[in-house]
Amino acid sequence: MTMMSGAQMLVRTLEDLGVDKLFGYPGGAVLDIYDALLQSKKIHHVLGRHEQGVAHAADGYARATGKVGVCLVTSGPGATNTVTAIATAYMDSIPMVVITGQVGTPLIGSDAFQEVDTVGITRPIVKHSYLCQKALDIPRYIRQAFYLAASGRPGPVVVDVPKDCVRPSQLFEYPEDDGDVKMRSYKPTLQGHRGQVKRAARMLLEAKRPVVMIGGGVVLSDASNEIRSLVDRFNLPVTSTLMGLGAYPSTSKNFLGMLGMHGTYEANEAMDKADVVFAIGVRFDDRVTNNIQKFCPAAKIIHVDIDPASISKTVNADIPIVGNAKTVLGQFDEAFKELNVEQDRKDLDLWWNTIDSWREVKCLDYKKDKELIKPQEIVETLSRLTEGKAIVATDVGQHQMFTALYYKFDEPRHLLTSGGLGTMGYGFPAAIGAKIGKPDCDVCLITGDGSFQMNIQELSTCLEFNIPVKIFICDNHTLGMVRQWQRMFYKGHISSTNLNYNPDFVALAKAYGHEAFLVKDPSELESTMKKALAMKDKLVIVDILCDTNAQVLPMQQMGGSMADMFLNED
Numbered sequence: 001m002t003m004m005s006g007a008q009m010l011v012r013t014l015e016d017l018g019v020d021k022l023f024g025y026p027g028g029a030v031l032d033i034y035d036a037l038l039q040s041k042k043i044h045h046v047l048g049r050h051e052q053g054v055a056h057a058a059d060g061y062a063r064a065t066g067k068v069g070v071c072l073v074t075s076g077p078g079a080t081n082t083v084t085a086i087a088t089a090y091m092d093s094i095p096m097v098v099i100t101g102q103v104g105t106p107l108i109g110s111d112a113f114q115e116v117d118t119v120g121i122t123r124p125i126v127k128h129s130y131l132c133q134k135a136l137d138i139p140r141y142i143r144q145a146f147y148l149a150a151s152g153r154p155g156p157v158v159v160d161v162p163k164d165c166v167r168p169s170q171l172f173e174y175p176e177d178d179g180d181v182k183m184r185s186y187k188p189t190l191q192g193h194r195g196q197v198k199r200a201a202r203m204l205l206e207a208k209r210p211v212v213m214i215g216g217g218v219v220l221s222d223a224s225n226e227i228r229s230l231v232d233r234f235n236l237p238v239t240s241t242l243m244g245l246g247a248y249p250s251t252s253k254n255f256l257g258m259l260g261m262h263g264t265y266e267a268n269e270a271m272d273k274a275d276v277v278f279a280i281g282v283r284f285d286d287r288v289t290n291n292i293q294k295f296c297p298a299a300k301i302i303h304v305d306i307d308p309a310s311i312s313k314t315v316n317a318d319i320p321i322v323g324n325a326k327t328v329l330g331q332f333d334e335a336f337k338e339l340n341v342e343q344d345r346k347d348l349d350l351w352w353n354t355i356d357s358w359r360e361v362k363c364l365d366y367k368k369d370k371e372l373i374k375p376q377e378i379v380e381t382l383s384r385l386t387e388g389k390a391i392v393a394t395d396v397g398q399h400q401m402f403t404a405l406y407y408k409f410d411e412p413r414h415l416l417t418s419g420g421l422g423t424m425g426y427g428f429p430a431a432i433g434a435k436i437g438k439p440d441c442d443v444c445l446i447t448g449d450g451s452f453q454m455n456i457q458e459l460s461t462c463l464e465f466n467i468p469v470k471i472f473i474c475d476n477h478t479l480g481m482v483r484q485w486q487r488m489f490y491k492g493h494i495s496s497t498n499l500n501y502n503p504d505f506v507a508l509a510k511a512y513g514h515e516a517f518l519v520k521d522p523s524e525l526e527s528t529m530k531k532a533l534a535m536k537d538k539l540v541i542v543d544i545l546c547d548t549n550a551q552v553l554p555m556q557q558m559g560g561s562m563a564d565m566f567l568n569e570d
Contacts, residue, residue, distance in 0.1 A: 002174045006135030007036035007166035009174055010099070013139045015042045016177050017146050019070050021061060021436055022046065023054045027074025029101025029114065032166040046436060046465055049457040051078050053429040055085030056455070059094050060430030063416045064391055065437040066222065068095045068149050075101040076114030079160075080121065084423060086156045087125040091420025092243060093220055095154040097145045098122075104164040105133065118160045127155040135165045139175050147181040152188030153307040154220055188306060192323035192331055200278070200302040200319045201335035205234070207276035208347040209298075209354075212236050213259070216243030216419065217281015217305055217325050219412045224248070226329035227280070234343055237355055239267040241282055243419045246409035251388070256355065257364075260288040261556050262401045265363035265565060268556070270355055272563035274299045281305060281325045284315040285420070294561035304328050363554050363567055364405055373522050373546040375399060375474045379406040381526050382444060382472060385533055390414070390442040393431035395451030396422045398480035401552040403446050425454030431469045432458060442470070442533065449475045449502050459512040462539045470532050471541045473505060476548045484551050488566075489558075505543040516541040 004012060010033055014022065023046045026034045037045055048054035051073045058069030069089075073082055079100040089096045103112045119129040127148050130141040138161065145157040204210055218227055224247045231238045231254050238248050239259040248255055257264030259271055271277065277299045282288070284303075289295045292314060303317035304325060311320045321328055366376050379402045382390070388408040393416040394400040400417055409415050416434055418426040427447050435443040452473055462469065474480075479497040486494055509516035515538050519528045525544065532540040557564040 003171040004174045005032070005036065005166060005168045005171055006138050006161075007032040007168065008039075009135065009172070010138050010142065010161065010166065011036045011040050011043065012174060013142045014070065015040060017143065019043055022070050022072060023048060023057045023061070023433065024072035025051050025054050025074070025078060027078045027101060027114070029075035029078075029103060029163045030072060030161075032163070032168055033072065033101070033161070035168070047461065048429070049460050050455065051081035052085050052425065053455045053458045053461070055082040055096070055098060056088070056426050056429035057433035057436070058096050058098075059085060059089045059426075060393060060416050060433030061437040062089075062094050062096055062433075063430070064413055064434035066413065067437070068097055068146055069433065070097045070099070072099045073101065074114070075103055075118070076116050078114075079118045080116055083121060083125070084421075086122055086158070088418050088421045088423045088426060089156040090125045092418065093154045093216060094156065095149040096156040097142070097149050098156060098158045099142075100158060100160050102131070102160045102162040105162045106164070108162065118158060122158045125156070126158050129158040129160065131160045132162060132165050135170060135172055136175065138165060143177065143181050144183065147183070148186065152186070153310075189308070189322045190306075190324040190327045192304065192321040192328040194331070196319055196321045197328065197331045198335045198338065200321060201332050202339055202341055203276055203300060203302060203319065204278055205336070205339065205341045205343050208344065209273060209275040209351045210236055211270050211274040211277050212238040213240070213271070213277055213279040213282055214238060214244040214247050215241040215280065215282030218244055218247040219281075221281065221306070221325040222412070223281070223326035223329055224412045226326055230329060230332065235348060235352075237270055237352070239263070239271065241288055241419075242404055242417065244281065245404060246412045246414045249410040250408040251410055258404050259562070261290070262405065262552050262554065263556075264405070265361045265554055265567060266355055266358040268554075268562040268565060269358045271296055271299075272561055273354070276300050276302065278302045279304065280329070283310050284313070289315060290556050290562055290564070291559050296562065361567065368522070369547070370522060373519065373525055373544055375402050375476070375546045375550050376406050377522065377525065378472060378474055378544055378546065379403050379446065381529055382446070383407040385526070385530055386442060386444065390444045391416065391434050391438060393417065393427045393434060393443070393445045395427035395447045396424050397448050397451060398484065398550065398552050399446050399448045399474040401481075402474075424451045427451060428455050428471070429458050432461060432467050435467050435469050436465075445469055445471045447471065447473055448480060449473055449477065449499055449505075450479045453502075456508075459509070459514060459539070463513045466537070468535075468537055468539050471539070472529070473541065473543045475502070475505070475543050475545050476550070477502065478548050480550070481552070483548075487551070505541055509541040514539040514541060516543065519544045
């Protein structure tokens, strides 16, 4: 019999679940938990400098490792500061458990000091929220939280823990883990319907103009090998959403590039002209589809997703298949063996000839300048110097799209970015979480001068815990994507997007105890980036002054089809 306080049970449960990294920020309501943490020899606590940074770091850790990311914050503002990060994880289906402190149970509902309704506030942006009523709730709720976060369509779960539930003076018998969590009301479907899989397999083999469309669900289910096997076996063209990048190698001849608003010409044209779209682990969000009424007019849609609510939500699926992407793709292998259908190679060759003609447009070409650094150049250079093997985090805006288009991601879990919510300030703490989770990997942040300043305080965290990420600032002294829209759609009216009062990023980095370089000349770009990457044991900032007026192109014409695109600035 092991007697423990609520705080000790919380720590022990995390240990039992295999947690070895915990991102957190202490406060009054969680002091007893932090006191219990001192006794843990298994959990390494990473003290962030802001609760939003703490939660984003847990998110980045989860994306890079495939494990559940965990963070711990206090009540009131500690909890509310995590809301943006929770919503970010929810939109991108990232497994995360957020443990929040709460005022004592007798005070709940009295507007006590640092009291907020954390469960109520977070309910729309989590898979589930728990409010512990007593100490013995803690182990059970945390185990369920981990199960919910990681299973089915992954996502964040909040566990709200009142202060009186973790008092060191009250001891209870610790309920040992009795095996797998079972929840009668929650049973995700993993296996696809056998008949639907067989129908879809036949449709794919008989297609004259097929396209495989992959999304974040392929990454989350670790189905990259299955996708590669399918595409290579039948020589299929494949395109990816932002969240799916890396699940299939960007350097493969079969890869058409990212699709959607800033997708490649060949990817969007192929989608528009396809007769069968095999969509796996995607949501068909508006940044992909453009005008739904004009989306893939000739195509039959096969849609595989673990979330039944996502199927036919925006785009009607001709063959819906609910199930885990990895499991379902394994079922397709079985279906192909059963079917006595030969793929028409002649039709496929004609389709590839058409795709190759679209490729000749070379939509990603851009003009270099001897005096002005182009942001595309920054990403291309980093991709070449790292051989596409670095884990790359981004914030949101032009640099995010340039990264998606010009960095050659060949492996899953190597791009960390806020896809659904579009969160500025995400990239830096996410890179921190990734480096902690994958210490042997090079972790780089590509960010903008606007985004970087949103969680810049985490430079202190990196110094304390020796987290040597490499930071490349696309410093264009503007909010680039907003400026681009203002130029294109608001008659060139530049309103509140200029960033003329940035700090000296080099001096700031050194004030925090890190290395930094400033690059103005294109001829110095590669050598400086190479120097930064070579400093393996240091955080290095490279502040790169780049073209203020650069635009992310191609770009879809709003309200048009997939193929209606602006290809250049003319």
